[in-house]
Amino acid sequence: MNEVPDLxxxxxxxxxxxxxxxxxxxxxxxxxxxxxxQECRQWLETDAQTVTAALTEDPLRNVPAPSSLxxxxxxxxxxxxxxxxxxxxxVQKPWPILSAAAAIVLCIGVVYAILRDGLSDAxxxxxxMVVEILDLPENDGSLIFDGGEDDDGVLMIVISNG
Amino acid sequence: MDVEQDDEDRLLVRCHLSGDANGFEQLYRRxxxxxxxxxxxxxxxxxxxxxxTQEVFIKIHRGLDSFDPSGRFLTWAYRIATNHAxxxxxRRKVRKETPxxxxxxxxxxxLRTGRRANPEAGSQLExxxxxxxxxxxxxxxxxxxxxxxxxxCYEGLxxxxxxxxxxxxxxxxxxxxxxxxxxxxDALPPDWDPGxxxxxxxxxx
Numbered sequence: 001m002n003e004v005p006d007l008x009x010x011x012x013x014x015x016x017x018x019x020x021x022x023x024x025x026x027x028x029x030x031x032x033x034x035x036x037x038q039e040c041r042q043w044l045e046t047d048a049q050t051v052t053a054a055l056t057e058d059p060l061r062n063v064p065a066p067s068s069l070x071x072x073x074x075x076x077x078x079x080x081x082x083x084x085x086x087x088x089x090x091v092q093k094p095w096p097i098l099s100a101a102a103a104i105v106l107c108i109g110v111v112y113a114i115l116r117d118g119l120s121d122a123x124x125x126x127x128x129m130v131v132e133i134l135d136l137p138e139n140d141g142s143l144i145f146d147g148g149e150d151d152d153g154v155l156m157i158v159i160s161n162g
Numbered sequence: 163m164d165v166e167q168d169d170e171d172r173l174l175v176r177c178h179l180s181g182d183a184n185g186f187e188q189l190y191r192r193x194x195x196x197x198x199x200x201x202x203x204x205x206x207x208x209x210x211x212x213x214x215t216q217e218v219f220i221k222i223h224r225g226l227d228s229f230d231p232s233g234r235f236l237t238w239a240y241r242i243a244t245n246h247a248x249x250x251x252x253r254r255k256v257r258k259e260t261p262x263x264x265x266x267x268x269x270x271x272x273l274r275t276g277r278r279a280n281p282e283a284g285s286q287l288e289x290x291x292x293x294x295x296x297x298x299x300x301x302x303x304x305x306x307x308x309x310x311x312x313x314x315c316y317e318g319l320x321x322x323x324x325x326x327x328x329x330x331x332x333x334x335x336x337x338x339x340x341x342x343x344x345x346x347x348d349a350l351p352p353d354w355d356p357g358x359x360x361x362x363x364x365x366x367x
Binding site: 045052064071 | 199208220
């Protein structure tokens with residue numbers, strides 16, 4: 001008994017929604033009847049079958065997945081924004097640590113040699129100071145400073161571009 | 163939509179929030195294709211959709227701490243994607259750009275295979291003509307109608323799910339979908355034959 005007026009009201013409200021903003025009660029009525037009433041539902045989905053069939057013609061129906069290159073480009077942006085972990089820095093991390101460790105060992109060695117051999121008295125024996133440029137192959141770029149020939153120890157600083 | 167997958171999503175969100183960077187990375191890998199798919203259909207442009215996917219995942223990453231674990235992650239992600247798509251469409255209107263999809267349709271090509279789509283359906287019109295009509299009709303839908311239409315007809319979301327994604331009443335989803343469908347239907351010739359029985363895809367509950 002009540003179904004036909006409800007269907008009419010349902011149709012009127014859905015049609016009216018194209019032209020004016022519905023009240024909360026009217027929207028709630030559409031939602032309720034759309035679920036409860038078979039007739040309202042059928043009317044609501046009048047064009048569903050035709051449109052669904054037509055959409056098979058839409059080239060965006062089957063979206064081509066992005067290529068691995070596309071994803072890589074996208075992920076570069078995500079890494080830059082800090083959303084994904086930076087794999088590059090993870091790989092490169094050991095090298096700076098290794099070179100820093102090598103530099104520290106070298107510095108300790110130099111300081112230890114200075115303390116042990118007393119480089120501070122070098123000016124007193126400045127005549128003994130010898131700078132030797134070894135006969136190295138051309139363009140080798142190696143240079144050796146010799147602190148002396150006594151047995152107190154020798155500090156050699158080798159500068160090399162090799 | 164899968165309850166088990168939803169629980170795994172929530173777990174990954176918790177991992178991320180507890181400081182595990184892999185949590186977000188896994189969420190991204192699970193959902194990136196789905197988010198891309200919904201964006202390409204809303205924006206009707208592949209390149210825009212790729213850029214938008216990146217931006218949406220950055221927004222998801224930044225907003226994960228505001229995700230309510232009592233809800234579904236995918237619904238929340240769809241909401242971010244939809245809002246982003248609406249913003250992009252508005253910006254595009256200002257720039258008065260033409261969706262690139264029309265060029266592809268004009269070339270009569272399926273974007274994935276390079277071939278014409280579904281050679282059996284639609285007996286009276288050339289495939290390319292119908293494709294052009296459909297693409298143009300969807301392009302011309304207003305943003306509110308297009309969002310509802312895309313989520314239902316392409317993504318298969320129910321009325322209730324769309325209401326949750328867009329944060330609007332179910333009644334509004336129903337009326338918008340009705341008008342969107344009618345506009346697309348009206349863009350087709352009256353004598354167009356879909357070429358067979360029901361091929362309904364979208365769910366209705």
